[in-house]
Amino acid sequence: MKLLTVELKIFNSYKNQSEAAAALMVNVVLNKPDALCCLATGDTPKLAYRLFVERIKTEKIDVSNCAFVGLDEWLGVPPKNSGSCSYYLYEHVFNPLQLPFNQIFLFDALTENEASSCAKMDMFINLRGGIDVMITGIGMNGHIGFNEPGTDEYSHAHVMALHNTTKTIGQKYFATKTAIHKGITQGLATVMESKKLLMLANGKAKAQIVQKTLEEPVSVSLPSTFIKKHPGSYLFIDKEAAQNLL
Ligand code: F6R
16 A cells, blocks of 8 residues: 555564564665664564564675664663663664674763764764664654654754653663653654665554554654655554554
8 A cells, every 4th residue: 555655564463564574674785785774672673673683694694784773762771771772772683693883873871962972873874875774663652763742853863852651651661660751862854864764563552653643644743644754664564553544
């Protein structure tokens, strides 16, 4: 189904959805061996990342010239905290692929200079010629990364105060109750400038936000709607997340 510029695919299962997401990622790195990939964390892409890693290893795909950046991070949460985005990406992608540090660039959650930390991320991306593929989930409030409702449409890397929904739901990633107030994130302009954007959602809890994303006008009050303005965007969802569309 073609909706504005979004290629929407509905899968029978989370497994099928994740296989397709992994295949899209594999194709990017096969077609561009020095691809820059930007990765979200969260529950949604876990299986896609596992399958991506498996395919890279079993098919002996050379990713030694690729680079990986994080989509976002909880400001103030150290990378050794198992709830941090950094910890997640090392656990699910970077360590299994045995990627060296020079292929990875993540937000510094402990920075004392937020502007400089954001500028370094933007510079890394620009020096690599932009992001070739960005993988995102959808927040229950329509956030992309930590571009919360009301985010600046023209933003690159920036710090944003987290909405209460994000603070509450975000606790699921942490072993113990953790103070999370702000996120450091790729901006909405960075999302829009990525050559391919793959947004993933699964499970019935995401059905309403998926419906709103597709049906509501493009607006920063629901950042996920920007996927409809992106010229190379894909929305892969399972049938539970699609239940309000059918
Ligand atoms: C995490 C991120 C967030 C999540 C979103 C969905 O790096 O960027 O925007 O993608 O909150 O999270 P899950 O997948 O846990 O439902």
